[in-house]
Amino acid sequence: MPDPAAVPVAFARVLRGIGVPVPAGATEVFARSLAALGAGTRDDVYWAGRATLVSRPEDVSSFDRAFEAFFGDPAPLHAVPDPVSEVIVAFDSKGDDDADADGAEPIAPERGTPVVTVRWSRADVLRRRDFATYTAAEFDESRRLIADLRVTGAPRRSRRRRRVANARGRPDLRRTVRDALRNGGEAVPRHSTVPFVRARPVVLLCDVSGSMEPYSRALLRFLHAAVVARGSVEAFAIGTRLTRITVELGSRDPDAALDAAARRVVDLSGGTRLGAAMRTFNDEWGVRGMARGAVVVIVSDGWDRGESEVLAEQMARLHRVAFRVVWVNPLKAGEGYAPLARGMAAALPYVDEFVEGHSIESLEQLAEVISR
Numbered sequence: 001m002p003d004p005a006a007v008p009v010a011f012a013r014v015l016r017g018i019g020v021p022v023p024a025g026a027t028e029v030f031a032r033s034l035a036a037l038g039a040g041t042r043d044d045v046y047w048a049g050r051a052t053l054v055s056r057p058e059d060v061s062s063f064d065r066a067f068e069a070f071f072g073d074p075a076p077l078h079a080v081p082d083p084v085s086e087v088i089v090a091f092d093s094k095g096d097d098d099a100d101a102d103g104a105e106p107i108a109p110e111r112g113t114p115v116v117t118v119r120w121s122r123a124d125v126l127r128r129r130d131f132a133t134y135t136a137a138e139f140d141e142s143r144r145l146i147a148d149l150r151v152t153g154a155p156r157r158s159r160r161r162r163r164v165a166n167a168r169g170r171p172d173l174r175r176t177v178r179d180a181l182r183n184g185g186e187a188v189p190r191h192s193t194v195p196f197v198r199a200r201p202v203v204l205l206c207d208v209s210g211s212m213e214p215y216s217r218a219l220l221r222f223l224h225a226a227v228v229a230r231g232s233v234e235a236f237a238i239g240t241r242l243t244r245i246t247v248e249l250g251s252r253d254p255d256a257a258l259d260a261a262a263r264r265v266v267d268l269s270g271g272t273r274l275g276a277a278m279r280t281f282n283d284e285w286g287v288r289g290m291a292r293g294a295v296v297v298i299v300s301d302g303w304d305r306g307e308s309e310v311l312a313e314q315m316a317r318l319h320r321v322a323f324r325v326v327w328v329n330p331l332k333a334g335e336g337y338a339p340l341a342r343g344m345a346a347a348l349p350y351v352d353e354f355v356e357g358h359s360i361e362s363l364e365q366l367a368e369v370i371s372r
Contacts, residue, residue, distance in 0.1 A: 007034060012053065014066050020059045026052050042071065127360045131330065132214035139217065143254060145360050146218065151226035151233065152371045153200035153295050154323065161193040169194035200295055200323055201232035202370060205281065207300035208237045208265055209272035215330045215358065216269070217258075219299050222363050224249045224257050234290060238300065239267035242277040244285075272303055274343045275310030282317050292321045295370050299328040299357055302344025311343050315350035325350060326369055328357035 008031035012022045033048040046067055054063050126134075126142050134142065163172065172191035180186060204223050208216050223235045227249040237243045248260035262268060285291070296318060304311060319325055327347060331337055333356040339348055348354065353369050356362040 007031075011049065011066070011070050014070050015053060015063065018062050018066055020053070020062050020066070021055070022053050026055075045071070127364075130333070130358045131218040132358070134218070142218065142360060143221065146221045146363065147225050147254060149222065149225045149363060149367050150229055151202060151367050152229070152231060153202045153233075154370070154372055155197050156200050156293065156323075158196035158198045160196045162196055164192050164194050168192060199231060199371075200293060201234070201290070202226065203234045203236070203286070203291055203294050203296045205236045205238055205242075205277075205296070205298045205300075207239075207272060207274075207298075208268050209239050209303070210269045211272065211301055211303045212299075212330070213269050218360075218363075219330075219357065220249075220258055220261060221254060222366075224254050224261075228252055228257075234285075236281065237261070237265045237268075238272065238274065238277045238298075239265065240271050240273050240276075240305075241267055242280040243267075271305045272300070272343075273306040274300060274302075274304040274347075275306040275308070275314060278311060278314035278318065282314055286318055287321055291318060293323050295324050295326065296322045297326045297328060297366070297370060298347075300343070301329055301331050302339065302341035302347065304341070304343030304346075306343075308342040308346035312346040312350070315347045319350040319352075324352045326353040326355065326366070327351040328355055328366060330356065330358040332356045333358040333362065 008027050012027040012030070015022045030049055030052040033052055034045065037044050037048060049067065050060070050063055054060060126138060127145065129138070161170070163175070169192040172193045175191040179189070179191070204226060206216070206219050206223055208220070212219075223245075226233045227235050227246060228251075233246070234244070235246045235249050237245050243265045245261045245264055248264050249257045251257040251260065282291075286296070315325070327344075329339075329344065332354070339345055339354075355366055355369055357366060
């Protein structure tokens with residue numbers, strides 16, 4: 001056995017080397033334990049070290065290996081096994097109203113039998129699942145998760161200013177002089193102003209063509225959640241033409257809002273002419289002021305029946321006036337994806353952020369990108 005004076009520090013160093021966290025105070029307590037044991041047995045040293053140096057159950061096996069290697073005894077340590085007892089594991093679906101999906105009767109444990117309840121949530125599973133694989137029931141479950149998303153534009157400094165109590169910021173000479181006249185010419189206190197910080201406007205353009213049909217339902221709910229947040233948010237639908245649906249999505253009832261938007265968009269699940277739609281947006285709304293200094297989000301897979309040169313030209317116009325252009329492509333999450341579609345390849349040079357949009361989790365990340 002190693003020198004008793006070197007055992008505490010050396011053995012603690014071995015434990016730290018294999019990833020077991022050993023505080024300095026624990027090493028001192030282990031040294032005092034060895035001193036109190038005197039000529040103790042190997043089992044006494046083992047239990048003294050385990051009681052003082054191990055703080056997590058998952059580190060016990062690492063401690064056993066280090067103890068055997070350090071003290072040079074190849075004989076394995078046999079700990080007293082815990083008595084085997086019967087344990088019933090009951091799975092409880094959190095947020096699920098059905099007590100048992102299979103209709104089976106719950107197990108009634110005998111008196112004295114411990115029961116461990118394991119909870120799981122379908123919400124965490126749905127957050128990562130692709131919208132294209134959703135069933136009708138899963139779409140209904142995901143409505144609340146999408147409705148909870150909050151879309152806020154990136155902050156910007158406004159030209160308007162607000163008053164502050166302390167002297168930081170730009171001096172407010174008008175208020176300072178006005179108060180000085182009331183105080184006999186003494187400029188006390190001094191007033192200052194700082195700029196307002198406002199959220200930039202957000203413009204959402206969603207492709208509702210046939211190629212986007214597996215994702216359009218969920219993405220339109222995302223547009224509805226953004227519009228009803230009562231911020232400066234505008235929403236458009238892109239198909240063979242451009243349709244403004246901000247007013248239709250303004251209802252608090254998501255089903256009523258989507259029904260109104262569906263009646264408004266006459267080319268739902270049709271073809272896509274991204275270039276012509278972007279030209280209409282730039283001419284009638286975007287360049288005239290709606291997109292100036294705004295965060296413009298285009299949700300599309302990039303499939304375009306029109307000319308790619310027209311789309312590239314209009315994306316260049318939009319990029320010159322917008323604060324940031326974000327392109328959301330649900331297909332980007334696919335393994336081996338490459339932006340080979342004509343529309344996607346033409347627009348990508350003028351995009352500041354290229355993100356996914358195939359799941360609730362990706363929409364949460366999109367909301368962060370918009371507010372950044």
